[in-house]
Amino acid sequence: MPRHTVVAFDVELNALHRIIAGMGSLAEEQLASAVEALSVQDEERASAVVARDVEIDQAEQEVEAKVIRLLALRQPMARDLREVISAMKVANNVERIGDFAGNIAKRTTALREHAPAGPMKSVLRMAKLAGDMVHDVVGAYVAQDLDKALSVRDRDAEVDALYTSLFRELLTYMMESSQHITPCTHLLFVAKNIERIGDHATNIAETVCFLVQGRVPDEERAKEDMSSFTVMRPPGAEEQEPS
Amino acid sequence: MPRHTVVAFDVELNALHRIIAGMGSLAEEQLASAVEALSVQDEERASAVVARDVEIDQAEQEVEAKVIRLLALRQPMARDLREVISAMKVANNVERIGDFAGNIAKRTTALREHAPAGPMKSVLRMAKLAGDMVHDVVGAYVAQDLDKALSVRDRDAEVDALYTSLFRELLTYMMESSQHITPCTHLLFVAKNIERIGDHATNIAETVCFLVQGRVPDEERAKEDMSSFTVMRPPGAEEQEPS
Numbered sequence: 001m002p003r004h005t006v007v008a009f010d011v012e013l014n015a016l017h018r019i020i021a022g023m024g025s026l027a028e029e030q031l032a033s034a035v036e037a038l039s040v041q042d043e044e045r046a047s048a049v050v051a052r053d054v055e056i057d058q059a060e061q062e063v064e065a066k067v068i069r070l071l072a073l074r075q076p077m078a079r080d081l082r083e084v085i086s087a088m089k090v091a092n093n094v095e096r097i098g099d100f101a102g103n104i105a106k107r108t109t110a111l112r113e114h115a116p117a118g119p120m121k122s123v124l125r126m127a128k129l130a131g132d133m134v135h136d137v138v139g140a141y142v143a144q145d146l147d148k149a150l151s152v153r154d155r156d157a158e159v160d161a162l163y164t165s166l167f168r169e170l171l172t173y174m175m176e177s178s179q180h181i182t183p184c185t186h187l188l189f190v191a192k193n194i195e196r197i198g199d200h201a202t203n204i205a206e207t208v209c210f211l212v213q214g215r216v217p218d219e220e221r222a223k224e225d226m227s228s229f230t231v232m233r234p235p236g237a238e239e240q241e242p243s
Numbered sequence: 244m245p246r247h248t249v250v251a252f253d254v255e256l257n258a259l260h261r262i263i264a265g266m267g268s269l270a271e272e273q274l275a276s277a278v279e280a281l282s283v284q285d286e287e288r289a290s291a292v293v294a295r296d297v298e299i300d301q302a303e304q305e306v307e308a309k310v311i312r313l314l315a316l317r318q319p320m321a322r323d324l325r326e327v328i329s330a331m332k333v334a335n336n337v338e339r340i341g342d343f344a345g346n347i348a349k350r351t352t353a354l355r356e357h358a359p360a361g362p363m364k365s366v367l368r369m370a371k372l373a374g375d376m377v378h379d380v381v382g383a384y385v386a387q388d389l390d391k392a393l394s395v396r397d398r399d400a401e402v403d404a405l406y407t408s409l410f411r412e413l414l415t416y417m418m419e420s421s422q423h424i425t426p427c428t429h430l431l432f433v434a435k436n437i438e439r440i441g442d443h444a445t446n447i448a449e450t451v452c453f454l455v456q457g458r459v460p461d462e463e464r465a466k467e468d469m470s471s472f473t474v475m476r477p478p479g480a481e482e483q484e485p486s
Contacts, residue, residue, distance in 0.1 A: 068324060068325075068328060071314060071324060071328075072320050072321070072324055075318040077315050078315070081311060081314060081315055082311075085311060085314075092335075103471065106471040106472070107471050109472055109474075110471065110472055110473060110474050112474075113474075171424060171425060171428060174417065174421075174424045174428075175421045175424055178417075178418045178421075178477035179477060181414060181417045181418055181424070181475070181477070182414060182473075182474050182475050182476070185414060185417075185428070185431065186471075188428065188431075189435070189471075192432070192435075228346065228349040228350050228353065228429075228432075229349070229352055229353055230353060230425075231352075231353050231355075231356075231425050232424070232425050233425070234421035234422060234424070
């Protein structure tokens with residue numbers, strides 16, 4: 001490309017990075033606010049989270065419009081093309097993370113009553129881990145820091161393991177008292193949403209690998225979410241054979 | 244573009260459409276197999292669904308590689324550029340649908356015991372609706388049929404409404420007997436996965452609009468998934484005030 005085109009391309013790419021960094025910060029903040037609202041049943045704060053999600057959605061639309069414009073006008077090649085495609089993918093994943101934060105906030109009303117304190121603490125811990133992953137992986141993307149991206153990817157196993165253990169814990173609470181069933185079911189979905197946020201942070205980490213190295217990492221990640229296979233029996237039912 | 248370039252572009256675009264049509268058929272088949280395996284506890288069939296998911300993943304990788312190649316070599320503009328971007332988006336959504344089918348199949352083992360027949364029937368009905376949406380929307384994409392795409396988008400409300408009603412039904416079963424808690428929790432996640440498949444079919448419908456009209460449809464869709472706000476109380480607990 002002629003020199004002025006190269007400069008223009010870099011300017012536009014930097015603009016994309018700035019928008020995505022802003023989306024990442026907001027998504028991280030939204031997740032923290034959502035679980036905080038949930039844990040203290042602050043419905044006003046929960047509504048604010050739901051209302052602000054549109055900002056992340058609009059930023060993703062803006063990224064996509066800029067990407068299409070960049071592709072059409074600059075016709076980038078090789079690494080530059082990967083940059084543009086990656087921006088769209090990262091923005092798409094951050095948008096999904098924002099959606100999950102909104103979904104979590106929406107359950108605040110349903111959790112007004114009888115939400116047991118133990119599982120709620122585990123939810124807060126999971127959300128902190130996932131929020132840190134989002135923070136670090138968006139940082140890794142903007143800085144194109146491969147090592148940082150890979151370390152985020154590794155941390156997803158911890159979120160998955162916490163989720164599986166919380167799944168068992170919540171089922172136990174539900175079996176103890178039917179009063180726990182509604183709040184624990186909502187907490188199950190909250191935990192699942194946080195687990196999915198970890199997955200999307202991992203997707204972003206893999207996009208950073210694709211961007212920096214031109215390919216996604218080879219080895220399959222260890223999956224630690226075993227909840228799909230979890231069977232819990234009510235107390236006293238251990239000896240019963242399934243009919 | 245010179246004539247031979249136009250022809251080459253169309254050939255490559257048709258190749259993308261063929262791959263995506265194949266992905267769509269397989270995803271639809273995977274969903275049907277997954278819920279069938281689940282309902283009759285056919286673990287062998289469930290394992291086959293989980294194993295075949297890699298075919299959809301690989302097809303998505305193939306679409307992405309072809310898209311990047313097309314962008315670099317043909318540098319498409321306007322509608323052609325939208326075609327290429329849309330192919331990537333549609334493939335991405337179909338890949339997610341495949342993932343959900345795999346997730347559903349994985350719960351077959353955990354559902355060996357005490358899965359109540361009523362909710363299972365509702366799950367099968369939801370899956371049929373969502374599977375038809377996937378079938379029709381991939382057809383609408385390949386045929387670039389805007390009306391068909393919009394009709395799929397409209398049908399998502401039905402899936403959402405079924406999900407909300409199933410959510411209440413499952414919570415009621417769980418409150419009736421602690422034996423139901425584990426299987427109903429897994430069915431809740433299955434139902435949620437099917438509801439998400441409807442969302443992804445809707446995303447594809449909106450991509451078809453973007454492709455044909457150059458913009459996504461204006462009016463916000465009616466959201467019928469009200470499960471996040473649902474509170475159920477155990478029998479006899481209606482008069483109790485939450486502490």
